[in-house]
Amino acid sequence: MAQRLRRYWRSLLCFWATSLEAELEYQLNLVIELLAVLGNLAGSLFVLVLLAGPSGELGGWSWNSALVVLGIYTLLDGFTSCVLQPNLSKIVSHVQNGTLDFVLLKPIDSQFWLSTRSFSPWGLPGVIAGLVLIGWALVQNGQPLSAGGFALAVALLVAGGLILYSLWFLLAGLSIWFVKVWNATEVLRYTLVAGRYPISAYPPALRVVFTLVLPVAFLTTVPAEALLGRASAAWALGSLAAAAISLVGTRLFWQFALRHYTSASS
Secondary structure, X not given: OHHHHHHHXXXXXXXXXXXXXXXXOOOHHHHHHHHHHHHHHHHHHHHHHHHHHHHOEEOOEEHHHHHHHHHHHHHHHHHHHHHHHHHHHHHHHHHHHOOHHHHHHOOXXXXXXXXXXXXXXXXXXXXXXXXHHHHHHHHHHOOOOOHHHHHHHHHHHHHHHXXXXXXXXXXXXXXXXXXXXXXXXXXXXXXXXXHHOOHHHOOHHHHHHHHHHOOXXXXXXHHHHHHOOOOOHHHHHHHHHHHHHHHHHHHHHXXXXXXXXXOOOO
């Protein structure tokens, strides 16, 4: 088991090293992406100011607390640009062009290969901007962060990332049955924009949707509560359980999809 993990770790490092070498040939993209991140962040802050109004509160969250949620959303959006979009967007083209056959013949797990083969450094400005915004908001909030709270927040952030990955992979994997599903992943990305603000800021009906249908609450609001020292045990356990179920469900779905995949050479 340990030897297999080391093999996959070396493969991951090799994948990302070659991706960086290829991507860094176009260094101007970094400046463009940085400007795009700053523009999106400025737009989000402007909307937050409008929603908070004179009271400076949004759904019972103070201004600085709401900035933590926005920072986590920016961080996850950067993660999407770094890993999810450059990899999972290619599943559709692999199915359309028949190159998925070559992936399945490789001596490595196909889901791992499809999920990690590429790495785009152009999402790093979003990751850094998210971390900076979170740190600044926590300092301004003035409430000390305990070691336990930090560990829980990291675990919930990882859980949120796994849930986000599962949603993307599920939609991309549907291309085995439906050719044009890439538009659905774009719709998903724009729907998850709702995670920029605390879930309590939305009407009750949307809170249900963003918790049970599209788990936006588990992506940003729940980790933010842990960072702010007011995490609910029920919500934290729900987030971890949702991540575990999503990951296992994604694995089972991919195995089921491959049984229905018609090889381009058959």
